[in-house]
Amino acid sequence: MKKVKVAILGATGAVGREMMKILEERNFPVEELHLLASPRSVGQKVAFRGQELTVELACEEAFEGMDIVLGAAENDIAERFAPAIVKSGAVFVDNSSAFRLDPNVPLVVPEINPEDVKNHKGIISNPNCTTIISLVAVNALNTDSPIEAMVASSYQATSGAGAAGPVELMEQVDALREGRKPEVKVFQHQIAFNVIPQIGGEAYEGYTSEEMKLQNEGRKIMHLPELKVSCTCVRVPVVRSHSVSIVVRTKEKISVQRARELIANAPGCRLVDDLANKCYPMPLDTSDQDIVFVGRIREDLTSDNGLNIWCCGDQVRKGAATNAVQIAELLVK
Amino acid sequence: MKKVKVAILGATGAVGREMMKILEERNFPVEELHLLASPRSVGQKVAFRGQELTVELACEEAFEGMDIVLGAAENDIAERFAPAIVKSGAVFVDNSSAFRLDPNVPLVVPEINPEDVKNHKGIISNPNCTTIISLVAVNALNTDSPIEAMVASSYQATSGAGAAGPVELMEQVDALREGRKPEVKVFQHQIAFNVIPQIGGEAYEGYTSEEMKLQNEGRKIMHLPELKVSCTCVRVPVVRSHSVSIVVRTKEKISVQRARELIANAPGCRLVDDLANKCYPMPLDTSDQDIVFVGRIREDLTSDNGLNIWCCGDQVRKGAATNAVQIAELLVK
Numbered sequence: 082m083k084k085v086k087v088a089i090l091g092a093t094g095a096v097g098r099e100m101m102k103i104l105e106e107r108n109f110p111v112e113e114l115h116l117l118a119s120p121r122s123v124g125q126k127v128a129f130r131g132q133e134l135t136v137e138l139a140c141e142e143a144f145e146g147m148d149i150v151l152g153a154a155e156n157d158i159a160e161r162f163a164p165a166i167v168k169s170g171a172v173f174v175d176n177s178s179a180f181r182l183d184p185n186v187p188l189v190v191p192e193i194n195p196e197d198v199k200n201h202k203g204i205i206s207n208p209n210c211t212t213i214i215s216l217v218a219v220n221a222l223n224t225d226s227p228i229e230a231m232v233a234s235s236y237q238a239t240s241g242a243g244a245a246g247p248v249e250l251m252e253q254v255d256a257l258r259e260g261r262k263p264e265v266k267v268f269q270h271q272i273a274f275n276v277i278p279q280i281g282g283e284a285y286e287g288y289t290s291e292e293m294k295l296q297n298e299g300r301k302i303m304h305l306p307e308l309k310v311s312c313t314c315v316r317v318p319v320v321r322s323h324s325v326s327i328v329v330r331t332k333e334k335i336s337v338q339r340a341r342e343l344i345a346n347a348p349g350c351r352l353v354d355d356l357a358n359k360c361y362p363m364p365l366d367t368s369d370q371d372i373v374f375v376g377r378i379r380e381d382l383t384s385d386n387g388l389n390i391w392c393c394g395d396q397v398r399k400g401a402a403t404n405a406v407q408i409a410e411l412l413v414k
Numbered sequence: 415m416k417k418v419k420v421a422i423l424g425a426t427g428a429v430g431r432e433m434m435k436i437l438e439e440r441n442f443p444v445e446e447l448h449l450l451a452s453p454r455s456v457g458q459k460v461a462f463r464g465q466e467l468t469v470e471l472a473c474e475e476a477f478e479g480m481d482i483v484l485g486a487a488e489n490d491i492a493e494r495f496a497p498a499i500v501k502s503g504a505v506f507v508d509n510s511s512a513f514r515l516d517p518n519v520p521l522v523v524p525e526i527n528p529e530d531v532k533n534h535k536g537i538i539s540n541p542n543c544t545t546i547i548s549l550v551a552v553n554a555l556n557t558d559s560p561i562e563a564m565v566a567s568s569y570q571a572t573s574g575a576g577a578a579g580p581v582e583l584m585e586q587v588d589a590l591r592e593g594r595k596p597e598v599k600v601f602q603h604q605i606a607f608n609v610i611p612q613i614g615g616e617a618y619e620g621y622t623s624e625e626m627k628l629q630n631e632g633r634k635i636m637h638l639p640e641l642k643v644s645c646t647c648v649r650v651p652v653v654r655s656h657s658v659s660i661v662v663r664t665k666e667k668i669s670v671q672r673a674r675e676l677i678a679n680a681p682g683c684r685l686v687d688d689l690a691n692k693c694y695p696m697p698l699d700t701s702d703q704d705i706v707f708v709g710r711i712r713e714d715l716t717s718d719n720g721l722n723i724w725c726c727g728d729q730v731r732k733g734a735a736t737n738a739v740q741i742a743e744l745l746v747k
Contacts, residue, residue: 234567287712
């Protein structure tokens with residue numbers, strides 16, 4: 082495997098730091114790694130494979146000579162630097178939502194649509210975290226009979242809001258336990274001992290931007306242009322790993338037994354489904370892992386061809402950083 | 415209004431204590447109040463309307479002369495004492511699930527089916543907490559067009575497991591913040607910073623007992639024998655108040671606008687639905703109240719006649735104690 086020059090754009094955020102860790106863990110063939118960030122992080126020292134790297138300024142010139150740029154920054158930064166990255170000849174594997182629905186940009190979950198990578202024109206988008214976790218869980222069903230619709234309710238961890246999310250949760254918990262008033266900065270409301278049914282702003286007919294992603298990105302990733310999804314995204318006081326309760330309706334009926342077999346054999350999935358022994362996916366068990374856990378598989382009692390499932394996955398890893406590195410692996414193959 | 419002699423069976427538990435508080439708050443016409451509990455609580459002193467009451471032993475003789483017995487005990491206790499209560503001539507308003515589906519026992523949410531009270535033969539059941547909260551939220555839609563099906567995912571507070579639930583949550587939080595190993599006693603797994611997709615044991619085809627209640631109790635309360643419900647019940651690290659994400663499918667289409675009007679005018683409901691201003695129901699805002707908050711009302715994107723809603727209510731109060739006292743109020747009217 083050839084060695085490649087890699088830059089991480091937004092290297093000091095939660096996803097950027099996880100990308101470094103995963104490049105190291107998966108022994109990605111890095112020839113050179115450049116950590117790019119905004120002026121306030123420039124000069125920070127970060128260890129990578131026993132070497133000390135210095136955070137450099139994210140600027141247009143920084144991408145020259147790179148083969149792959151892993152994007153771990155917000156939409157505005159991704160949009161600002163995308164032209165320079167493409168011009169430099171590097172492939173931009175971007176975790177922001179800026180280009181996900183652009184018809185010229187493949188949107189890839191390597192377990193689902195790896196072949197789409199080859200259609201890139203310089204940019205490949207990494208899907209939304211809840212979308213990746215949900216689709217890895219349900220795609221095995223889709224290979225058996227096309228998915229027509231999903232009703233999903235999410236239980237999203239504070240780490241989905243970046244490194245400051247879990248910090249705010251813990252600060253609020255400590256404040257409340259010590260009788261102080263909790264400060265609200267990152268989330269819309271107090272998240273400690275609460276749940277907040279809003280992630281993102283209003284996007285479509287009362288649905289938030291986060292809620293529309295499972296439908297719109299799901300259509301593109303699974304090549305199901307008619308897919309219908311009703312989603313409710315909820316923040317919960319969990320540190321890490323998102324959970325999703327999904328009713329999946331398929332064209333033809335899939336039995337619970339068959340669904341269990343399909344999911345047990347699906348890439349990136351682990352079947353954890355033994356209610357009698359209290360075994361099912363939980364955020365605590367899936368954190369710091371790349372596998373999506375799937376369980377509580379039952380027939381949907383409201384439709385003829387539906388299944389009820391519960392899945393959990395680490396959204397900083399498989400929901401973001403790992404998925405991006407897997408895309409990079411497809412590029413160097 | 416005539417004054418009545420009331421006993422609370424299981425008076426020292428979370429729901430029993432709340433029943434006392436609510437009898438006082440609502441100025442229920444109590445002539446005498448007897449607090450009945452197991453031997454280990456006998457002799458405890460409890461304040462009621464400025465008087466000190468002593469907890470008495472729950473035994474068959476304790477019900478003689480009572481008009482109403484409010485049941486706040488588990489199924490086995492309810493089953494054990496029901497014959498003696500009925501024989502004594504008192505009406506047993508029972509919060510356990512023991513008699514809820516018995517065709518001789520009305521199952522009542524006063525905002526929905528108050529007229530069913532008059533069919534009692536000595537026992538009236540108080541529905542499951544998640545069922546009460548969900549049905550108070552959706553019943554207004556049902557009055558416009560019959561509800562055919564619901565897909566529900568719950569976010570249930572630790573207080574649903576009794577007084578020991580929130581204590582365990584806080585002990586685990588403190589242990590984790592101090593670097594100690596959290597103890598697990600009340601819940602199946604650690605609940606602090608986690609979510610647990612199991613409430614109750616397996617009851618039907620992989621669904622738990624808690625998950626089947628919304629369908630089975632919902633059919634009886636709303637007089638909809640064909641109602642279909644797919645439910646996933648999940649415990650979340652919240653102290654008090656359950657939340658439920660529901661897709662409701664009705665026979666005829668109800669517009670979002672019409673649903674908002676119906677819910678705004680429904681008894682026991684408050685419409686809190688202004689995403690742009692970050693207003694929606696949350697457990698923190700609904701705790702220690704009797705009203706079910708309803709918001710995030712959107713068209714279901716997966717069906718022609720569906721609505722997506724989010725509701726929250728205090729399950730110790732409206733989900734249990736208040737609903738029981740409201741039934742008692744119907745009895746003394």
